Amino acid sequence: MGQANGRRAKFFAEHPMCIFCGGAAPAETEEHCPPRSLFKDRAWPEGFVFPACVACNAGSSDADLVAAFLAQLRHNSDVVSSRSEGIMRQLHRQHPGLIGRMLIRSPIEARARARRLGIEPRPGETHLDLGLVKVTAEMEHAVSVLASKLTKAVFYVHTGRIFPAVGSINLHWFTNAELLDPAHRQSVAATAGLATLRPPVTRGGKDLRDQFDYSYGVDTKEELLLLHVGFGDTFGFVSLAGCVPGQLDEMSERIDARLLKETGAIPRSPFKRLTADLGQGGTAQSASSSNSVEESHAHWEFPTSEAHTRPPI
Structure with a gap:
């Protein structure tokens, strides 16, 4: 003690x-x-x-609970662990109905979404067996909170300074299903390509990059950070952080120019601005940009066991 x-x-x-x-x-x-x-x-x-x-x-x-639930999901999940079951039970208590809102129950909708993503069921399976789910508002908020805090944490690790309250963070997060879209994948790769430093992520000598991996780029003179994060094969995000008010606008213009060069298309920024106090006290919400956002989907399967084939709804 x-x-x-x-x-x-x-x-x-x-x-x-x-x-x-x-x-x-x-x-x-x-x-x-x-x-x-x-x-x-x-x-x-x-x-x-x-x-x-x-x-x-x-x-x-x-x-954190919702983010932990997302991290338990894989598109190739094996038998569920007791810990995964515990997280899902707690999620059901704190967010009743969330899992039900995630599920796609219509075969027609499942088929349409699968075709849009370019995936097909295996022999003997239906489109409902593909593990396609909807991204809900609770999930959007949870990832925004996680990204805000992790961006500030990485800034502290690699600069030794506290990210200021007047600073701004722009976020683009994505599911594994969105990366099946070649245009989306190319857009993320072009942006993440600016984050060239990839530190080790270990515990006791064990590599943890299969669960959490990140790369970053930092300009200590301009006090700018670009962060690219992946959580296994489930979801990830790219964030831009600027310490000085307004400087992210200039940084976004540089990234748009890179995207135009890489993709040959006029870019529509996938980023949204996060509120400065997101995650403090649990009351703030992320501030979306003016860009319209299409409904997002993910390619996940719920872990299964003999007695637990679907989480409680």
Whole structure:
């Protein structure tokens, strides 16, 4: 106990302020970002523990649950673990009906979505067996909160500075199904290609990149960050972070020019602006851009077991 208290005292002495609210409050807790619940056996990557105030740490707990649920989903899931079942039961209690809203129940809709994505069922399967699901508002919000906090965390890791409250973050997140679209995949690749640094992600010498991988590019002079993140074969995101108000507009123009060069098409920005206090206190919502956004889908299967073929609805 004394050793643990000494370690915590040393941690807060070295990191006295919360990094998630721009250093506006003293750090009182240690926050794992990404949350431990996103990893198998809760084995999170070394170095991803950050100083946080109580409001910032507790404020994203609901979004963390939804993100953990998403991380459990794979398009090639094997037998469900007891941990996956526990997450789904908790999700059902806190978000009743969410799983039902995700499911595509109409064979006609499932067939149309599959054709749009260019995928076909295997022999003996129907289009409903493909694991296509809808992306809900709760999922959108959860990933936005996760991306906001993780962007600030990576900025802190690689610059040693707290991302300021006046800074801005633009986000584009995507599911594995969206990456089946060649144009979308090319757009993401062109943007992520600017993030050229790819640090190791390990715990106890074990590579965790099959669960969480990231690359980044940082301009310390301009105080800009570009981050590309993937969570297994489930979902990922690209975020742009600027410390100075308004500077993301210029950065977005440079990325649009790159997309035009790479794809030969006039780009429509896939990014949306996140509110500065997203994830603090659990009340803020992401601020969408003026661009219209089509309904998103994902290619996931719910883990199955002999007694549990579908999560409770």
